[in-house]
Amino acid sequence: MGTLGSLRRKAVATAAAVGALSLVVGCSGDSDSVTGGSKDGDKVTITMGLFGVMGIKETGLLEEYEKKNPGVTIKADIAGDEQTYYTALQTKLAAGKGLKDIQGIEIGRAKEITETRADMFADFADVPGTDHFLPWKQSQITTKDGKVLGLGTDIGPMAVCYRKDYFEQAGLPTDREDVGKLWAGDWKKYVEVGRTFKKNFKGDGVAYTDSASGLFNAMVYGYPEQYYNEQGDLIYDTNPAVKEAWQLASDAADEDLTAKLRQFQPGWDPGLSNGTFATAVCPPWMLSHISEKAGDVNKGKWDVARAPKGANWGGSFLGVIEESPVKEEAQKLVAWLTAPEQQARIFKDLGNIPSSQKALEDPTVKAVKNDYFSGAPLGEIFGAAAQEIPDKQVLGRKDGAIKDIFSQGLALVEQGTARDEAWDTTVERVKKAVR
Numbered sequence: 001m002g003t004l005g006s007l008r009r010k011a012v013a014t015a016a017a018v019g020a021l022s023l024v025v026g027c028s029g030d031s032d033s034v035t036g037g038s039k040d041g042d043k044v045t046i047t048m049g050l051f052g053v054m055g056i057k058e059t060g061l062l063e064e065y066e067k068k069n070p071g072v073t074i075k076a077d078i079a080g081d082e083q084t085y086y087t088a089l090q091t092k093l094a095a096g097k098g099l100k101d102i103q104g105i106e107i108g109r110a111k112e113i114t115e116t117r118a119d120m121f122a123d124f125a126d127v128p129g130t131d132h133f134l135p136w137k138q139s140q141i142t143t144k145d146g147k148v149l150g151l152g153t154d155i156g157p158m159a160v161c162y163r164k165d166y167f168e169q170a171g172l173p174t175d176r177e178d179v180g181k182l183w184a185g186d187w188k189k190y191v192e193v194g195r196t197f198k199k200n201f202k203g204d205g206v207a208y209t210d211s212a213s214g215l216f217n218a219m220v221y222g223y224p225e226q227y228y229n230e231q232g233d234l235i236y237d238t239n240p241a242v243k244e245a246w247q248l249a250s251d252a253a254d255e256d257l258t259a260k261l262r263q264f265q266p267g268w269d270p271g272l273s274n275g276t277f278a279t280a281v282c283p284p285w286m287l288s289h290i291s292e293k294a295g296d297v298n299k300g301k302w303d304v305a306r307a308p309k310g311a312n313w314g315g316s317f318l319g320v321i322e323e324s325p326v327k328e329e330a331q332k333l334v335a336w337l338t339a340p341e342q343q344a345r346i347f348k349d350l351g352n353i354p355s356s357q358k359a360l361e362d363p364t365v366k367a368v369k370n371d372y373f374s375g376a377p378l379g380e381i382f383g384a385a386a387q388e389i390p391d392k393q394v395l396g397r398k399d400g401a402i403k404d405i406f407s408q409g410l411a412l413v414e415q416g417t418a419r420d421e422a423w424d425t426t427v428e429r430v431k432k433a434v435r
Contacts, residue, residue, distance in 0.1 A: 036075070037101035037326040044329050048076040049100035051085040053288055054153055054316060055346035056337055065336060072329070082106050086400075093117050101324040102334060105150055105317040108400030110140045111228075113319070114149055115397055121149040122320040122327050127335055132358040134386075136393050141317045149319050151338040152355030154346070156283035156314030157385035158218050158307040160190070161290060164374065165301050166278040170201040176376060180306035187219050187308045191248060194257040197278060207259035210277040212249040212414055213407035214263050218281040219245035222311035227403075228396030234434060236402055237427050249410050250419040260414040262407055269293040275301075283313045284353040284382050291372040304376040310388025315355060353382045360386055398434045405429045 036047035050056060062074045077100065079085035086109055092098040105113055113121070124130055125148045137152040160183075164174040172193070173179050183189035194208035209215065220226045220242055227236040236242055252258050259277040261268045263286075271277055272293040282290065282304070294302065318338060320330045336342065343354035344362045351370065354360055360383050368379035396402070409426030413419050 034097055034323040035099045035101045035321050035325070037324050037330065039326050039329075042071045043073070044071060044326050045073045045075065046102065046326055046330050046333055047100040048074065048102040048104075049079075049085070049089065050076055050104045051079045051082045051106070053285075053350065053352075054078075054104060055350045055352050056153075059346055059349045061337060061342055061345070065333060072333075074333070083404075093120055096120075096323075099321050099324075101321055101326055101330040103319050103321065104153075105141065105319050106400065107140060107156075107315045107317075107395070108403060110317060111395040111399060112397045114141060114143045118143045118147055118149060120322055122322045122324070122331060124148040124151055124320075124331065124334075127331055129335055129339065132340055132356045133338075134355055134357050134360075136389070136391050137315070137355040140393060140395055141319070150317035151334050153316045153318060153338060153343070154285060154314075154352035155355045155386060155389070156221075156285060156312050157353055157382050157389055158221070158309075158311040158313060159282055159284070159304050159381055159385060160279055160307050161282040161287070161302055161304055161373070162279045163275065163277075163301055164303050166201065166206060166275075167197075169203065170197045170278075172197065172200075174303075176303050176305045176374075179303075183308045184306070185308055187215065187245075187248060190215070190308050191252050191257065194252060194279075195255065198255070198257060201278075205276060207277045208257040208279060209252065210259050210261050210268065210271060210280045211263055211407075212253040212258050212410040214281040215252055216245045216249040216406060216410055217313055217403065218307065218311055219248065219309075220311075221313045222309045222390070224390045224392040225394045226396075227399055228394055230394055232396065234396070234430075236406075236430055242406075246406075246410075246419070246423060250413050250422075253410065253413040254419070258414055260411070262411055264289070273298075281307070281313075284347075284351050284378065285314055287351050287370065287373065287378075299372050300374055302372065303374040304370070304378065304381055306381060307385065310385055310390070312389040312393060347379075351378060353386060401433045402430055405433060 038045045057076045057078060062076060066072055066074060089103060125146060130151055133152050137155060141150045142148050162179060167174050182193050197208045223241040229235050259271055261271045272290060273295055318334045320327055320334060324330055340356045340359040343356045343359040344365050346352050347354055347365055348368050359365055366379040366383055370376050370378050406426055409422045412422040
């Protein structure tokens, strides 16, 4: 059984604190060397650049590795905000210095890395013990000529987090199995439940869902192709999947079913603590943030139900810089950190779903439950959702930037802009961003 309460909240706080510190340490520690690692006889220092709550430092894995490998010292800097982290990483890659030996790579940046910075990262293709990942996961960080630029950490299969107390007040089922059946197979049913919620809920200041953009992302990431096709062509403005998601998310916005709060943006955290919305589309990596910001006062009020359709939103990789003086040692560390046993441990402690097929099949992973979310069987829910993710996940060079721009566009709809006008504005912004 996993205990995902106090440790998870401590992890978020630790990551934020270390992230703030890393902005100082990272700048002051840059030099003319490519990376910060070093080797002196039997003593090896490996540096890592991470972001958010990847679970690698928070679960004590780095200390465990140091104990198992005397002479190895690991220094990890964690940035709380991935956008800031990636901007700095791009600058350092362009300069060819100031990098860490191991760098975290978010899924939305993977294609840009494989297409523009493949020469900067070491190849994991022949590293032993790295054949246990979901096939589509590793394909996202593999170049056209077969170079594997990193190993997968977590993935983002979809679920829906919901407030049981609010559902009860609206006359809706509260059991997670029954809730999942309300919208099974179709996101349109999810919005229809929202209409029922709005009609029947007795109270003020509570919206059905947090954001139109959350719904949009959940729908779009359920398709093999989103903003790019397999040939690398931009299809964001013609893809029926994107247009369908835009229209349904706009419906939710126009009908005041959303709290008009973009996830992880100002206002969302207070919305969680004050209970201003009843549902949120939630990949597993989001649960730790919800429990942290909603706080102990809301423990047991939240639960997790299956999403209408399978999708993957988020996930990361660990890559090693090619010119690192400790490249082999760093690759060995990454292989160990992403091994099935370590991925299973991170999930049990923090809830980050493994990208390892072997870890997903681990009975201890399947048995994980979450006390904060009413004892929800996360291992079962997210494990099953992981198997529903399309086998092909086409990424593009500017996926992360395009996603952010579409989220901004839907925020315009929530603020009263006509959906067609907001769409045109979004398309123009994307065109400028991908030039």
